Amino acid sequence: MIALSTETIAAIATPPGHGAVGIIRVSGTCARVIVTKHFASSRRTFRELRPYRLHHGHFFNGTGQILDEVLVAFMPGPGSFTGEDVVEINCHGSPVVLQSILETLLQEGVHPANPGEFTQRAFLNGRMDLTQAEAVAEIISAVSPTASLLAQNKLSGALRHCLQGLRDRLEELRAQLCLAVDFPEEEVECLSPELFLQSVEDIRKQLGILLQGHLQSRIWNDGALCVLSGAVNAGKSSLLNQLLGRQRAIVSPEPGTTRDYLEERITLHGLSLRLVDVAGTRKEAGILEREGLALARQFQDEADLILLVVDIATQAPLGVVKDQNLSLYPPSRTLIVANKCDLKRDPETESFLSNQGYDVVPVSAKNGQGLEELQDRIWRRLIANSPEPRPDALTLNLRQSGALEQAALELERLREDIMQNVPYDLLGVRLESASVILAEITGEITSDEILESIFQRFCIGK
Numbered sequence: 001m002i003a004l005s006t007e008t009i010a011a012i013a014t015p016p017g018h019g020a021v022g023i024i025r026v027s028g029t030c031a032r033v034i035v036t037k038h039f040a041s042s043r044r045t046f047r048e049l050r051p052y053r054l055h056h057g058h059f060f061n062g063t064g065q066i067l068d069e070v071l072v073a074f075m076p077g078p079g080s081f082t083g084e085d086v087v088e089i090n091c092h093g094s095p096v097v098l099q100s101i102l103e104t105l106l107q108e109g110v111h112p113a114n115p116g117e118f119t120q121r122a123f124l125n126g127r128m129d130l131t132q133a134e135a136v137a138e139i140i141s142a143v144s145p146t147a148s149l150l151a152q153n154k155l156s157g158a159l160r161h162c163l164q165g166l167r168d169r170l171e172e173l174r175a176q177l178c179l180a181v182d183f184p185e186e187e188v189e190c191l192s193p194e195l196f197l198q199s200v201e202d203i204r205k206q207l208g209i210l211l212q213g214h215l216q217s218r219i220w221n222d223g224a225l226c227v228l229s230g231a232v233n234a235g236k237s238s239l240l241n242q243l244l245g246r247q248r249a250i251v252s253p254e255p256g257t258t259r260d261y262l263e264e265r266i267t268l269h270g271l272s273l274r275l276v277d278v279a280g281t282r283k284e285a286g287i288l289e290r291e292g293l294a295l296a297r298q299f300q301d302e303a304d305l306i307l308l309v310v311d312i313a314t315q316a317p318l319g320v321v322k323d324q325n326l327s328l329y330p331p332s333r334t335l336i337v338a339n340k341c342d343l344k345r346d347p348e349t350e351s352f353l354s355n356q357g358y359d360v361v362p363v364s365a366k367n368g369q370g371l372e373e374l375q376d377r378i379w380r381r382l383i384a385n386s387p388e389p390r391p392d393a394l395t396l397n398l399r400q401s402g403a404l405e406q407a408a409l410e411l412e413r414l415r416e417d418i419m420q421n422v423p424y425d426l427l428g429v430r431l432e433s434a435s436v437i438l439a440e441i442t443g444e445i446t447s448d449e450i451l452e453s454i455f456q457r458f459c460i461g462k
């Protein structure tokens with residue numbers, strides 16, 4: 001079992017590289033004593049690090065050499081982020097300085113923190129539940145302002161609160177079941193089967209609403225996947241460059257230029273997009289190209305939106321059908337980019353594609369014509385099924401949604417059991433199992449595997 005370690009830990013909390021300021025975070029019972037030992041305040045009246053004050057001075061190493069001018073803050077446990085005594089050293093944002101301060105602390109017996117260990121301690125010390133700990137990581141990795149707001153809502157404990165409410169209701173039902181088992185003659189009084197069924201259904205509905213919201217908010221949390229597909233030379237890489245506003249991909253008149261895939265992010269009206277440019281399709285593809293095309297297919301299968309780039313200037317309608325197996329591009333997930341419209345617009349091909357049920361947008365990836373309309377159309381298509389969630393919406397990560405699906409399934413089975421008059425004590429087992437799943441999401445019940453898989457994904461210093 002992952003137990004709370006009593007060692008004092010330290011890590012650089014700011015990202016690698018050169019910055020204005022860098023922070024070293026120290027947490028544990030010895031944090032104050034050890035930092036104080038290497039800190040020389042610029043105030044003659046300084047006696048000790050006082051809580052929630054910034055102390056100005058110098059940090060020196062074991063041989064008395066000054067490493068940097070610093071600001072030091074002391075946040076005593078149990079009110080601090082980790083729940084332990086925390087000291088933060090603000091130095092100049094130089095990797096060399098940061099490293100030398102950290103090494104001085106390690107020489108004093110402080111342990112280097114594992115990824116996520118500060119937040120893990122916050123969880124183990126009861127400062128936050130697991131959904132809040134995960135929210136910390138979600139704020140850091142947020143790809144859009146919306147994603148950040150949703151994670152802030154989770155950090156405030158909104159999801160924990162909701163899940164605890166549902167779990168309380170499950171436990172209440174379980175208590176009533178136990179009563180009915182122990183005092184069967186009073187069954188009617190303590191639990192009517194109709195009401196019981198209704199309550200179970202109600203909780204299941206709540207889980208369904210959470211899961212539905214999760215599907216809708218996914219692209220706002222993770223970004224939407226858009227793949228640039230189409231025949232060789234259609235202008236996919238040119239379009240990637242246009243959408244990025246810089247020359248990222250090699251463009252050439254030679255068919256088969258892109259072989260591997262390229263992935264870049266852009267933001268459209270606050271929505272983050274993962275744009276993937278892939279190898280173009282053609283009949284006579286060699287081994288290498290076929291590898292690239294297999295990758296392309298994988299992206300296409302996962303894509304929220306496929307941008308099927310068609311060279312409208314040279315591909316006649318029949319050419320499009322011949323070159324593209326259109327059944328691989330479901331109209332519901334495909335937007336056709338009628339490219340090279342600077343050379344020629346081909347109304348026949350455009351109307352042919354429209355008649356196949358496709359949305360067609362004419363653009364020139366070369367001179368940018370139609371780009372704004374395309375961006376707009378991409379955005380509208382993506383949010384059609386995923387409207388922007390309100391900031392107070394409850395969203396789930398993969399772990400949470402996977403677990404909620406299990407809980408919902410358990411309640412679905414429970415409903416079937418009730419309909420089939422399965423004995424009460426067996427119903428109780430299903431209720432308990434659903435309740436345990438909810439407790440695992442919040443971390444009221446947890447295992448090493450769950451904790452490890454969550455915290456090892458954190459960055460060092462968090």
Ligand SMILES: Nc1nc2c(c(=O)[nH]1)N(C=O)[C@@H](CNc1ccc(C(=O)N[C@@H](CCC(=O)O)C(=O)O)cc1)CN2
Binds near residue numbers: 023078079
């Ligand atoms: N420098 C720094 N910035 C940071 C953090 C940090 O740890 N260090 N945080 C972490 O990642 C976040 C803030 N989280 C924190 C949560 C609680 C406390 C804390 O000491 N809470 C006391 C407040 C007491 C008081 O205001 O007097 C408490 O709740 O009792 C500090 C930071 C974001 N910014």
Ligand SMILES: Nc1nc2c(ncn2[C@@H]2O[C@H](COP(=O)(O)OP(=O)(O)OP(=O)(O)O)[C@@H](O)[C@H]2O)c(=O)[nH]1
Binds near residue numbers: 251252259342
């Ligand atoms: N006139 C014109 N030429 C274009 C346009 N878009 C792309 N091209 C040209 O078409 C050729 C192929 O462009 P790419 O962007 O490399 O095409 P691709 O689809 O990535 O090609 P592959 O990587 O080989 O599959 C280049 O010579 C581009 O300059 C356009 O809108 N108008």
Ligand SMILES: [Mg+2]
Binds near residue numbers: 236237249251257
């Ligand atoms: Mg290309």
